[in-house]
Amino acid sequence: xxxxxxxxATMELGQGPYGLIDDGAIAIAGRDILWAGSMQDVPKDYHxxxxxxxxxxxxxxxxxxxxxxxxxxGNRAAEFEARLSGASxxxxxxxxxxxxxxxxxxxxxxxxxxxxDALTRVDALIAEGVATIEIKSGYGLTIEDExxxxxxxxxxxxxxxxxxxxxxxxxxxxxxxxxxDAEAYLDRVVLPGMDQAHAMGLIDAVDGFCEGIxxxxxxxxxxxxxxxxxxxxxxxxxxxxxxxxxxxLAAEFGALSADHLExxxxxxxxxxxxxxxxxxxxxxxxxxxxxTQAPPIDGFKEHGVPMAVATDCNxxxxxxxxxxxxxxxxxxLFHMTPEAALAGTTRNAAAALKLGDAGTIAAGKxxxxxxxxxxxxxxxxxxIGFNTLSQRLFEGVFTQ
Ligand code: DI6
Ligand code: FE
Numbered sequence: 001x002x003x004x005x006x007x008x009a010t011m012e013l014g015q016g017p018y019g020l021i022d023d024g025a026i027a028i029a030g031r032d033i034l035w036a037g038s039m040q041d042v043p044k045d046y047h048x049x050x051x052x053x054x055x056x057x058x059x060x061x062x063x064x065x066x067x068x069x070x071x072x073x074g075n076r077a078a079e080f081e082a083r084l085s086g087a088s089x090x091x092x093x094x095x096x097x098x099x100x101x102x103x104x105x106x107x108x109x110x111x112x113x114x115x116x117d118a119l120t121r122v123d124a125l126i127a128e129g130v131a132t133i134e135i136k137s138g139y140g141l142t143i144e145d146e147x148x149x150x151x152x153x154x155x156x157x158x159x160x161x162x163x164x165x166x167x168x169x170x171x172x173x174x175x176x177x178x179x180x181d182a183e184a185y186l187d188r189v190v191l192p193g194m195d196q197a198h199a200m201g202l203i204d205a206v207d208g209f210c211e212g213i214x215x216x217x218x219x220x221x222x223x224x225x226x227x228x229x230x231x232x233x234x235x236x237x238x239x240x241x242x243x244x245x246x247x248x249l250a251a252e253f254g255a256l257s258a259d260h261l262e263x264x265x266x267x268x269x270x271x272x273x274x275x276x277x278x279x280x281x282x283x284x285x286x287x288x289x290x291x292t293q294a295p296p297i298d299g300f301k302e303h304g305v306p307m308a309v310a311t312d313c314n315x316x317x318x319x320x321x322x323x324x325x326x327x328x329x330x331x332x333l334f335h336m337t338p339e340a341a342l343a344g345t346t347r348n349a350a351a352a353l354k355l356g357d358a359g360t361i362a363a364g365k366x367x368x369x370x371x372x373x374x375x376x377x378x379x380x381x382x383x384i385g386f387n388t389l390s391q392r393l394f395e396g397v398f399t400q
Contacts, residue, residue, distance in 0.1 A: 006054035062131030074105030129370030138172030210246030309344030
């Protein structure tokens with residue numbers, strides 16, 4: 001197939017703003033992109049291809065949501081109300097609400113119910129041109145319930161045209177039955193569960209929540225040592241509410257990403273830069289928690305730390321299933337440019353998931369593409385609550 005007469009934001013590095021090709025074409029064979037370039041340069045070999053006229057519309061790589069917790073039971077509207085009456089996120093967590101309340105609802109739900117609920121959020125993302133979603137465990141907190149969440153996540157591609165990557169986040173909270181004994185929880189659930197889930201093929205990466213209300217850097221080190229021994233890449237929720245040096249610890253283990261990062265200091269930025277760790281920015285959580293300290297965007301730019309943007313879709317701190325709104329918030333709340341926001345949901349999101357085959361439009365990449373009813377890529381980030389997606393290709397096939 002040959003897509004013709006499009007404005008193509010390839011998002012390839014070093015090819016000018018957005019890697020933009022004004023009057024472009026994309027040749028696709030099977031699942032993959034064969035070639036992308038200007039209309040006048042289309043190789044003769046492709047002239048016989050079935051053509052599809054874009055009529056000047058914008059094409060981007062399909063979007064990638066590289067940080068979500070979108071498999072969970074119940075919701076936290078009551079907690080939302082409590083926060084509006086003055087309770088803080090941390091107070092609610094310490095009083096047994098927050099993450100722990102979602103754990104009860106998730107343990108009670110069966111796989112089919114969790115799947116049906118998750119698909120409503122997956123559908124919202126797909127409708128905005130998303131083709132790859134990372135999904136974390138972390139609301140089961142027993143070996144069996146964590147594996148249940150990941151089995152549900154692994155089943156999503158049987159029902160929708162989307163790629164899912166699964167992350168082991170058993171180190172998300174210490175469940176009530178462990179009465180605050182994080183070490184015992186690591187020994188009996190997080191570490192042996194990682195072995196089992198890995199053996200079942202349920203894990204693509206390992207994450208943790210490094211925070212006063214969750215796990216200390218010493219705890220996370222144990223999680224990362226285990227992941228490393230299994231050959232699994234790591235990432236970390238770090239410096240979201242306080243600065244514990246989590247991002248530097250993640251960088252020490254060559255982490256794919258450190259995520260949130262509102263309280264990151266200069267040393268943390270430098271450590272991430274040296275390790276090539278992606279900064280995953282989550283403006284939905286910043287907004288929901290009415291955070292006032294933004295992550296050090298200028299520091300990331302200065303030190304060449306790649307920045308990704310994701311929804312953090314979860315029932316508590318970011319009940320957000322719109323990647324376009326996450327991009328808009330990244331611009332308005334974090335002062336990221338529209339180009340950086342789009343790189344954050346394409347090229348850099350792919351890097352945060354270690355995907356070599358997605359995130360830009362170039363020969364050899366998967367033909368996962370989003371076609372938009374706009375002329376310029378800045379329009380994607382600029383609009384609030386407008387979805388201008390026209391069509392989506394998943395593995396070279398129109399799905400929308
Ligand atoms: N940080 C977050 O923003 C989510 N998890 C985490 O470690 C919030 C999870 C929740 O509140 O349910
Ligand atoms: Fe998160």
